[in-house]
Amino acid sequence: MFGFGKAKSDGQLPGNTSPGSSAHRRNLPKLLLRVAVVFVLIYFLLFLSNAKALESTPDVPVQQPGQHKAAESNAPPKKSKPVAQTEESKQHGQAEKTRTTHAIVSTSKAVPVQQSEKTKQPEHPEHLEHLEHPEQPEQPEQPIPPVHTKAPEQPPKQPPKQTEIIKSGNGEHSGSPGNKNQRLVVLLPATGPNPDLCKFLFSAMVLGYPTPIVLNWGVDYHEITKSPNGWNMPKIVGITKYLDAALDPEAHPDEKLHEDDIVLIADGYDVWFQLPPDVLLKRYHESNARANARLREQWPYSSPMPMRQTIIGASEKNCFPPPDAGVKMRCDILxxxxxxxDLYGPDTDNNHNSTDFHTVRPRFINGGSYMGPAGDLRRHFRRVLFKFESSVGRGERLWSEQGMSGEVLGEQESWRKWRRKYDDSGDDANDADAMSLMQREYEYHFGLDYHQEISIPTVHAEKDGWIIHLNNKADIAARSEKLGISPVRLQGVPADVKVAPNPLKAIADSPDWGEMGLYADFFTEAVPVLLHHNAWINDLKNRRSWWWKDMWYFKYLRQLVTLRMTPKDLTPLAEVKVESGNITYWAQPLDNVRRRPRYFRGSLAQPMTEMEYDTVCRFEEPPEDKSGPQTWWDEVFRDGKGGI
Known part of the structure; x- marks a missing residue:
């Protein structure tokens, strides 16, 4: 519409109009006006276009600089020894010379990236503890998928978000009055790799438990204890740090816990799961109900009872460690x-031989498992941590985490006996303020799994149980007779197991718990959720290898693990009826897509990073026995098909 001819080489405008002519002077204002009109029209059109675009664009949270870097900051430390190249990767020709072989966290296998010296993670695992995380925008509802997992086209259904759950008067979060939604978390303290860790992880996986969270990976216990002793003492520090981070109001919504969410802590190197979370959670509530009924019977006053049980620790037959370990467990008053x-006949609880505890009923703490609300567990382990750090500060050499928790349990029992003798509502109390202080200091709602329904430690019970088929009455009778038990006590599949979801239903027709290999105790009749291989006499620790093939899931392990590795919608872990209503338990939201163990680095401002099974499950050192398994999958799967 508006056109200009090309300028001639002599510098004159088209039309042979010289710059100094009168015609040029007359046309100049018209030319400038036309140019101005063009610019006005262009500006107006651009304004209208931008306005329409703004009206049709939804609000999108702006990503803060460094957001992805913050997510990557949970990478595990490079403190453990390099992961050796596996035999399977050699056979497939996948080993690159430039590939970093000691990466702990999951990385994309499609595009290997050589890490430069400038971008390597710091050597110390504490390198993230002092970083300040930038304020993050509101997170989208769909969880962040891991790099090795393809995100589904539609986001899987999620359980009710913690931020959407209202608070009820008793401190439990619920969607409607009387109905509560709570999370279950499984914690796995482990400082280094071992094929036995995969037995813990896979036994939990095939039964439908939440993916375990690894604590203390790469930690050197000498730095914790300041002595050559106490390889399991980092448990105290790691558990406390995790609970502090998970209960922090600033924790990421996918990792955050509420005070009453349930946490299960178990030793990973010698513990197997054998029953599903439905059984675990119902037994947890039933055990607490029985314990609280006993406490009410022992309370002699009409005033409100100031004690209750919410935390359950495992129990064993021996008070261990002894006093010379630097702890005061007060076992005589437990x-x-x-x-x-008459559990073991006329000699029950008569320990004539101080080294033989077989006939002692379990009533002492075992540190192999703890289960309870996140808030109560944090308070308990903060007390344990305080006592531990105080002892280390005095130069004492402690070596038993079990002993430290046992000392707190002994303090609680001393306080409870004192409260039963002196009620603060009457004249017996000389100082009500002191009574209140004692209550705040020493009541931790902590009790033991006397019936061993949740966990059975096999120490001092080496012959008490076996992996059997509970429908096989003849086998049960023969083994009971050999142990001197008459009449037979163990009577088939427990009622709560009969109605529990059976994981084999996904791959077999009409599976029967009674035809599946389960550990049972012939004296107590317990068929526990967890089997703890802490029996050590006569090399019985090797039962971790000897008995693995006898567990019900071993024959189907690879098939079941493959099914569980597939991302899918979350479903309830269990629905439990309690006095106040119903509780529905869920895994954490990321469990639907992140199917490998996640690693806690000290902060939960961002979702935790996954770990590869080749890292967690490998032999830390090459096996000395060259005739036995040389790779973790040879020990765990035993099918000649490699890893997973």
Whole structure:
């Protein structure tokens, strides 16, 4: 519409109009006006276009600089020894010379990236503890998928978000009055790799438990204990740090816990799961109900009872460690076992030989497992940590985490006996403020799994149980007779197991718990959720290898693990009826897509990073026995098909 001819080489405008002519002077204002009109029209059109675009664009949270870097900051430390190249990768020709072989976290296998010296993670695992995380925008509802997992086209259904759950008067979060939604978390303290860790992880996976969270990876216990002793003492520090981070109001919504969410802590190197979370959670509530009924019976006053049980620790037959370990467990004042007084015949609880505890009913703490609300567990382990750090500060050489928790349990029992003798509502109390202080200091709602329904430690019970088929009455009778048990006590599949979801239903028709290999105790009749291989006499620790093939899931392990590795919608872990209503338990939201163990680095401002099974499960050192398994999958799967 508006056109200009090309300028001639002599510098004159088209039309042979010289710059100094009168015609040029007359046309100049018209030319400038036309140019101005063009610019006005262009500006107006651009304004209208931008306005329409703004009206049709939804609000999108702006990503803060460094957001992805913050997510990557949970990478595990490079403190452990390099992961050796596996035999399987050699056979497939996948080993690149430039590939970093000691990466701990999951990385994209499609595009290997050589890490430069400038971008390597710091050597110390504490390198993230002092970083300040920038304020993050509101996170989208769909969880962040890991790099090795293809995100589904539609986001899987999620359980009710913690931020959407209202608070009820008793401190439990619920969607409607009387109905509560809570999370279950499984914690796995482990400082280094071992094929036995994969037995813990895979036994949990095939039964439908939440993916375990690894604590203390790469930690050197000498730095914690300041002595050559105490390889399991980092448990105290790692558990406390995790609970502090998970209960922090600033924790990422996918990792955050509420005070009453349930946490299960178990030793990973010698513990197997054998029953599903439905059984675990129902037994947890039933065990607490029985314990609280006993506490009410022992309370002699009409005033409100100031004690209750919410935390359950494992129990064993021996008070261990002894006093020379630097702890005061007060085993002489601990409650008597509620099990039948003739459990082991006329010599029950008569320990004539101080080194043989077989006939003692379990009533002492075992540190192999703890289960309870996140808030109560944090308070308990903060007390344990305080006592531990105080002892280390005095130069004492402690070596038993179990002993430290046992000392707190002994303090609680001393306080409870004192409260039963002196009620603060009457004249017996000389100082009500002191009574209140004692309550705040020493009541931790902590009790023991006397019936061993949640966990059975096999130490001092080496012959008490076996992996059997509970429908096989003849086998049960023969083994009971050999142990001197008459009449037979163990009577088939427990009622709560009969109605529990059976994981084999996904791959077999009409599976029967009674035809599946389960560990059972012939004396107590317990068929526990967890089997703890802490029996050590006569090399019985090797049962971790000897008995693995006898567990019900071993024959189907690869098939079941492959099914569980597939991302899918979350479903409830269990629905439990309690006095106040119903509780529905869920895994954390990321469990639907992140199917490998996640690693806690000290902060939960961002979702935790996954770990590869080749890293967690490998032999830390090459096996000395060259005739036995040389790779972790040879020990765990035993099918000649490699890893997973």
């Amino acid at each position: 409650p008597e076992s509620p099990l039948r007084p």
